[in-house]
Amino acid sequence: MNSQFIQDTPAALVDVVRMQANIDRMQQRMNQLGVRLRPHVKTSKSVEVALRQSRAGAQGVTVSTLKEAQEFFEAGFRDILYAVGIVPSKLDRALSLIRKGCDLKLITDNVAAAQAISAFGQEHGHDFNVWIEVDTDGHRSGVQPESDLLLEVASALSAPGAHVGGVMTHAGASYGFDTPQDLAKIAAQEAAGATKAAQRLREAGFPCPEVSIGSTPTALSYQQLQGVTEVRAGVYVFFDLVMHNIGVCTKEEIALSVLTTVIGHQPEKGWVIVDAGWMAMSRDRGTAQQKHDYGYGQVCDQDGNVLEGYIMVGANQEHGILANAGSPDQDIVSKFPIGTVLRILPNHACATAAQYPDYLALMPDGTTEKWQRFYGW
């Protein structure tokens, strides 16, 4: 690695070889299943990353904020699903993007917002393409596939100013499972709920051309996708320790890590102090409730080889405390001298990446590039 970059720790290192393998793996699965892949770019918020997903065959992107929609549209992405329920007060911002040429799809799960969208569309002479959010696992938003509310929301959208472009669901509850059997079950449930909702809408006279489902764990667990038109997934592009605990990736497939430098020790406690704290790792402790708790992250050497047993046991804003999770090391100072550079695999790639203005992309030829990412709303 370019030693000039190693000086600037902490840094968000993207191993591009690993990332490309993750992109290819997911794309091939979706190709085999006969559906489109619409990556969720909230994970990377980076045009460089999303372009590689497109080149591999992805169609369109999913975003979680209008800022993401704006940034990716300006970078040339036209087909964009804004997968968070629209706030009526944001409709003017959405319409402004559409008027510039963005094929922006909105979502909602309630009559009040649906009426507001229709009214705003009618007032401004635009017919919004709105997908109805369906709840297939009870974990967050959405209408029940069997509910009357599904048809009420569709009716509210069918007034001039808006139309039902599809249904979408996200089985976020899949993050709570860690066996192939349970994952296959929640994956099938996600697909069944969405296709059921689409079927009911069509029987009631709403066209509903699109059926969009997905999460990284379910995307890697579907057996068949009859009736589904597209799958959304985000974190698969990097993977992380949460995904490893769920069982959908190995540690060696995790493409994002935090490059850090040893700044001190507390030898009698077996502690190594590094210059990556929670500002560099994020406060995400997603593995705390899983079968293996990695603290704030898994320690690897500078080349990315996992140092089994060593994790970040504590974090302050700009200090991380590394230790052997088993028994305290007696020779921590000689093992990790001042200035030693390490990589830390994160619990949650979306949260860790969000702490950085750019990625240090480690290219296949060993050179590094800076890839911009953005933040804010």
Added chain:
Amino acid sequence: MNSQFIQDTPAALVDVVRMQANIDRMQQRMNQLGVRLRPHVKTSKSVEVALRQSRAGAQGVTVSTLKEAQEFFEAGFRDILYAVGIVPSKLDRALSLIRKGCDLKLITDNVAAAQAISAFGQEHGHDFNVWIEVDTDGHRSGVQPESDLLLEVASALSAPGAHVGGVMTHAGASYGFDTPQDLAKIAAQEAAGATKAAQRLREAGFPCPEVSIGSTPTALSYQQLQGVTEVRAGVYVFFDLVMHNIGVCTKEEIALSVLTTVIGHQPEKGWVIVDAGWMAMSRDRGTAQQKHDYGYGQVCDQDGNVLEGYIMVGANQEHGILANAGSPDQDIVSKFPIGTVLRILPNHACATAAQYPDYLALMPDGTTEKWQRFYGW
């Protein structure tokens, strides 16, 4: 409030009236105790905020990254303490800042780094002003005040190229207490450890002019500060729910909140879905281990009045789930209709603020301003 800004949720709202009261309160305390206040600007990373601290009487700033040192130096702050152990590979960046006129103080707690600083200084014809980090509570970094290591580090710094400019300590363990008695005890311990270390250094022939201590809980708990020259504190400028649980502020003194909008409901669960998730709040769950767990934050109305019992019980990347922490509400839809704007008080202001490119500053006259903040290293 300006309705134009309310559309752009989530936003990091700073109530400037509250913030100024927090600034004045801390400054008056330090004035009474007869010490300088060197605010830790890692909390705000905003020149607008730091300028208000300076105008109230603060002298110099504390930073946690060289990026902060650069940004604040460029904004006119000259007296800067970089309060994280220096990595030898960052010395060139530090020296470059010093050569531009920055009065930058470094810290270390080990012989290896002290030798590297001295060698680098000698090589480049500069005499680094280095403060030795002292451990007064066992929570992280630092040498023991009574240890031989203290004098060994000082000796390593006294070679040409560096000198001992002072000692510094941070009793981060104060975050673990919540009674005035315990806080007064850890505050006294912090001051005693630092002055003891300074005394030993002076007896050994090292001048050690500065004795720097502090954390927000201890800063608000010192009884006297004989022998201390300056106090550092950061989060007091905004305060947060963690500080409220510790007992050093009321909820009404918390100056930072997240402005958010209701986007949906799950009425049978008593859930309100808002457009502020963990990206807007941070993943910090600092109140989880305290006497009152506020989930991801305390819900307030649009004007900042606390809605007792309502907290953010769950958070995904761009979705927050609000609920009555007691019994689920039966009338959540009518209480919080779609489009309702709320404020959420954060667990940890430093972590929440870090998620934003700017603050929405609510000025004393009711108008709003955008105040830039920066991130990265």
